[in-house]
Structures are given as structure tokens and as C-alpha cells.
Amino acid sequence: MKDTYILGIESSCDETSAAIVKNGREVLSNVINSQIKIHEQFGGVVPEIASRNHIEAISNVVGQALKEANITMEEIDAIACTYGPGLVGALLVGISYAKALSYALNKPLVATNHIHGHIAANYITHPDLKPPFLCLVISGGHTHLMHIKDYTEFEILGKTSDDAVGEAFDKVARVIGIGYPGGPKVDELAKEGKTTIELPKTHFDNLDFSFSGIKTAVINLHHKMPEMNKADLCASFEKVITEELIDNTSKASKKLNIKKIALAGGVSANSYIRKKFLELQKQGYQIYYPEPVLCTDNAAMIASAGYYQYLDGNKADLTLNAVPNLGTVLRGENSPLRDRSQSKI
Ligand SMILES: Nc1ncnc2c1ncn2[C@@H]1O[C@H](COP(=O)(O)OP(=O)(O)OP(=O)(O)O)[C@@H](O)[C@H]1O
Numbered sequence: 001m002k003d004t005y006i007l008g009i010e011s012s013c014d015e016t017s018a019a020i021v022k023n024g025r026e027v028l029s030n031v032i033n034s035q036i037k038i039h040e041q042f043g044g045v046v047p048e049i050a051s052r053n054h055i056e057a058i059s060n061v062v063g064q065a066l067k068e069a070n071i072t073m074e075e076i077d078a079i080a081c082t083y084g085p086g087l088v089g090a091l092l093v094g095i096s097y098a099k100a101l102s103y104a105l106n107k108p109l110v111a112t113n114h115i116h117g118h119i120a121a122n123y124i125t126h127p128d129l130k131p132p133f134l135c136l137v138i139s140g141g142h143t144h145l146m147h148i149k150d151y152t153e154f155e156i157l158g159k160t161s162d163d164a165v166g167e168a169f170d171k172v173a174r175v176i177g178i179g180y181p182g183g184p185k186v187d188e189l190a191k192e193g194k195t196t197i198e199l200p201k202t203h204f205d206n207l208d209f210s211f212s213g214i215k216t217a218v219i220n221l222h223h224k225m226p227e228m229n230k231a232d233l234c235a236s237f238e239k240v241i242t243e244e245l246i247d248n249t250s251k252a253s254k255k256l257n258i259k260k261i262a263l264a265g266g267v268s269a270n271s272y273i274r275k276k277f278l279e280l281q282k283q284g285y286q287i288y289y290p291e292p293v294l295c296t297d298n299a300a301m302i303a304s305a306g307y308y309q310y311l312d313g314n315k316a317d318l319t320l321n322a323v324p325n326l327g328t329v330l331r332g333e334n335s336p337l338r339d340r341s342q343s344k345i
């Protein structure tokens with residue numbers, strides 16, 4: 001079979017990224033221009049500043065991705081871009097660039113769901129991984145427990161009813177004053193701490209999650225007792241979060257009788273969460289997670305997810321628009337050409 005080369009473009013938040021991926025699995029280049037340093041002073045991503053920086057970066061980032069992959073525009077089979085969920089102004093930069101390339105080069109355009117991209121990052125790190133499997137998507141904006149029925153067929157089994165896990169990490173880090181972005185800082189500091197502080201854990205009968213209670217408990221403890229050891233606070237916070245993630249994932253695994261579990265999204269880079277999930281291997285689970293650079297936003301994961309949509313014949317046209325609150329639901333329901341007013345996360 002002829003090889004397929006996808007140019008992926010990602011601009012949903014504060015990373016401008018372009019990548020060339022061969023047959024959905026082999027990364028030829030993955031250029032990531034992060035704006036973390038720019039947003040650090042504000043303690044979070046400022047949407048307008050993010051959009052402006054995407055505009056400045058995108059041409060160079062795409063050019064660099066082609067150069068590093070040693071491939072020409074003409075050799076690309078399709079262009080896959082993130083069209084949601086994300087910041088509207090940021091998404092529009094990548095979408096407009098992808099549409100212009102698609103029109104000028106007469107190449108197919110594939111509209112890719114950012115969350116499907118996070119899941120697909122696992123296909124790159126694990127060339128043998130095939131659906132069906134369960135995927136726990138833990139990122140800055142999402143906490144979804146999903147059944148990956150096929151490459152382009154998904155079902156949400158449970159999701160957060162309030163904060164996303166990454167959001168809880170970032171807020172805790174900000175309040176206790178250990179810096180931005182919070183997740184990696186909490187991860188590092190927790191390694192020096194003990195898991196001795198009692199924190200509340202939320203239980204639902206279904207597979208949903210809640211993280212605002214634990215986040216608020218950590219923040220209140222810190223305010224009441226500022227002298228409390230921050231490393232212990234971080235370690236205890238990670239422990240309770242991880243228990244909740246593992247409880248629901250194993251419940252879903254038993255319900256569906258699937259022991260293949262993948263982690264995805266920025267928080268899946270967390271060393272304690274990885275370690276605890278890996279321990280499940282002793283109980284017969286197969287555990288997968290992407291290499292660190294593929295956990296957070298990047299275009300290689302978008303090209304990989306886009307490849308499977310391209311194989312399905314799921315192409316977009318030049319009316320493609322950004323869908324900031326795009327959901328991650330079943331096949332077809334996410335089509336970029338459908339009525340988007342119903343889109344819910
Ligand atoms: N080692 C780590 N431990 C915990 N959290 C981490 C770690 N590394 C990154 N994160 C968190 O991951 C999040 C960023 O991940 P990601 O790029 O997937 O999110 P996003 O793109 O902002 O949101 P979404 O993908 O839901 O739209 C941030 O909240 C960050 O703090």
C-alpha cells in the first residue's frame with residue numbers, strides 16, 4: 001500500500017505546532033512553538049495574546065516541520081488541523097492556515113478533534129496499540145474516561161462534573177505559590193513529600209469525577225496553615241486524585257471487560273499517576289501512555305488522529321469553522337459540517 005503523509009496543525013491553546021506523520025504512526029517531524037514563557041507572567045493563558053503569537057509563529061513552524069521531515073508540500077496527502085475544543089481565536093489561526101494550504105495545493109482538509117488527538121498520541125508511542133481499549137483523557141481542560149471502540153468511534157463513559165484534573169493541578173500550584181504551569185511543578189515537589197495529609201475524595205455511583213472539592217480543601221488548608229509543608233500537600237493531593245482516577249477506570253474496566261488502558265493528555269505526564277497505573281499491570285491490565293512530549297499539545301497527535309479520519313473519508317471543506325466547545329462523542333456526531341450549536345463537552 002502507498003504510504004500516506006499527513007501534515008498536522010495544532011493551535012488550540014498556547015502551542016503553535018506542525019508535524020509530518022507517516023501512516024498515522026511514524027513521526028517525521030513535530031515542531032512545537034510553546035508560548036509558556038509569554039503567559040507565565042499572567043499565571044494562565046491570555047487568549048488574545050495567544051492568538052497573536054500563533055499568527056506570528058505559524059508560517060515558520062509549518063516551514064520548519066516540512067524541512068525537518070525533508071518533504072515538500074506536494075508530497076503531502078492531506079492537511080489535518082484542530083478545529084476544537086479550544087480557544088476560538090487560537091483555533092482560527094490554525095484552521096485558516098490549513099484551509100489556505102488546502103485550497104492553494106488542492107489537498108484534502110481533515111478537521112480533527114483535539115481530544116481525539118490526545119488519544120492518538122498513544123498510537124505513535126505504541127505502534128502495536130489497536131482499539132478497542134479504554135482511555136483516560138486527563139488534560140488542562142478535560143477529564144474523560146472513554147471507550148475507544150475503533151479509530152474513529154468513541155464513547156464517553158464518565159467525565160468531570162466540575163474542574164478538569166489539569167485545572168486542579170494548576171490552581172493548587174498557583175495558590176500555594178510554586179509557579180506556572182502548575183502540573184509539572186506539583187509533580188516535582190510531590191516527589192519530596194509524604195502522603196500524610198487527609199484530603200476528601202469524591203465518589204459517584206456512575207463513572208463521573210469531581211476535583212473541585214479536593215482542590216478547595218488543599219487551598220483552604222494552605223490558607224489556614226501557611227506553614228504546612230508544601231511537598232506533603234502536593235504528594236497528598238496527587239495521591240487522592242490518582243485514587244479517584246484509578247477507582248473509576250477499574251470500575252469501567254470491569255463493566256466492559258476491557259483490560260487495555262491508555263492514558264492521554266498533559267496530566268498523563270505525571271510521574272506518580274504513571275507509576276500507580278503501571279502497578280495495575282500486576283493485576284493483568286495492559287497500561288499505555290504517550291512519551292512526555294506527546295502528552296501535552298503537539299501536532300503529531302493531530303496528524304495521527306487525522307490519518308484515521310482521512311482513511312474513513314471524513315473530509316472537511318472550506319466552510320470549516322472553529323468549534324470552541326466541541327464534544328468528544330460518537331462517530332458522525334462530531335462531523336465539522338453538522339449543526340454546531342448542539343455541541344457540548
Ligand atoms: N507532570 C505533570 N503532572 C501533572 N500535570 C501536568 C504535568 N505536565 C503537564 N501537566 C498539566 O497538563 C495540562 C496541559 O495539558 P494539555 O496540553 O493536554 O491541556 P490543554 O491542551 O490546555 O487542555 P485540553 O487538551 O483539555 O484542551 C496543564 O494543566 C498542566 O499543568
Ligand SMILES: [Mg+2]
Binds near residue numbers: 139140296297
Ligand atoms: Mg490539550
